[in-house]
Amino acid sequence: MARAEPTPEPPLLPQGAELAAPPTRTKVYASLALALAATLLPWDDGIRWLVPDFTLMALLYWNIRAPRLAGLGAAFTLGLVTDVARGVLMGLNALAYCAATFVILMVQRRLERFDAPRQAFQVAPVLLGKEVLVLTLGLMMGRAEADWRWLAAGVAAALIWLPLAMLVDRITGRPAHPVQHLP
């Protein structure tokens, strides 16, 4: 097992469970579609502003694990679909998703070696930042007033990231403690 003896050099190929069950196209696109469906559900009005953006969470999760399958292109496409589904300006969510993906891809090498709790801490600001960005962009595009309660969706997403990431890790066969790159 790779975990038992932390090597100074990360192995060239994925080892252990990661090798047995690598992220495949099927897994990635199926889970992205599922997350999009969860976002499109007719949520009750009272809690609509509290519902985390599942699409973004799934996107960031796969950005970290399989950056060559879910990158900026996927972010842009999903963002446009979300824009149409929500009836907001075309490109608003697409821009936010692209920005979040960019930030995550910049630090992807570090994040992919973290276990879920540490990832959660690093992903939380991005999740919250996306909500801020959407609201700010909306304000810039000439909407007079924004409903700042929607920031709660970012907080909810940050809170729910850890259990969800652990669950998806478990389902898709990612080892609970990936190889730690020790100095």
Next chain:
Amino acid sequence: MSPAPHAPLFVREMGLPARFGLYVLLCLFSLALDARYSALSGVRTGLNALLHPLQIALGKPWEWTQNTAGFFVIHGELTAENSQLRRQMDLLRAGGQDRQALLAENERLRGLLALPSRPGITPIVGEILETVPDPFSRKVIINRGASNGLSPGWPVVDAAGLVGQVTRVFPWTAEVTLITDRDQGAPVQNLRNGLRLIVSGQGSDNLLEIRFLDMHADLKPGDWLYTSGIDGLYPAGIPVARVVQTEPPRNTPFARALCQPLGGVGQYRHVAILKPDPAVQAQHAAPPAKAAPTAKHPTDRHGSR
């Protein structure tokens, strides 16, 4: 199972920042196109037509659970409701007779004054599917669309009063901007003295405002505001709001009044879309269109009128 592509041995693509920059440019471009020129309405309509069946399908299980729960309503509740409805019906019948008499009288008076009779409108009943999850606006999606002959600009009412206006039309659905939306307005007339005003939303669910009110305007709390019909979009005489409070000018030269919408904005599931009579529309189109500022919203964004 297709293998996941690993990083290629020889990287022949743009760097991450460059790709990100391109996508940002693309997003900003489409934002500008959509916000300023509404050039993407075709793309939006197409994607919406694809997404709509999916959204309906996703909502179905919830609907089924609701129906099942509704099946087990206690008998007593139904009886109580029945008796209440019976009473309500009696009241309405009395009111209806009154209305018949008033209508006849109105017709006579209009004849006396040689005014054209009230333009004909056909109501189309629709059901609210969902509210648009957008922190900036107050809109709902209804289950009537271009296939039912809807077009942007038509007023939407419920039993009690004005609810909003159709702003975007998709093949099977349409987007209704509620009068409580900040960008939405309606030309109204004070029932007491015929003062013409424009009521606009202010982004909260149960308040409307009259923004640039003349400080000497004769408007008092308790006044009823009805649509004036001078914009050619809203037919005259739809109840819109009741004035709650007037505020004297503070830092601006204008006073301001707060009103309470009469229609159940955000309460009911069913609404009626008022389809204007083509003949009446032609009559309105004949003089150079002097559209009221309210009509601006759907027209300049969609240019369909």
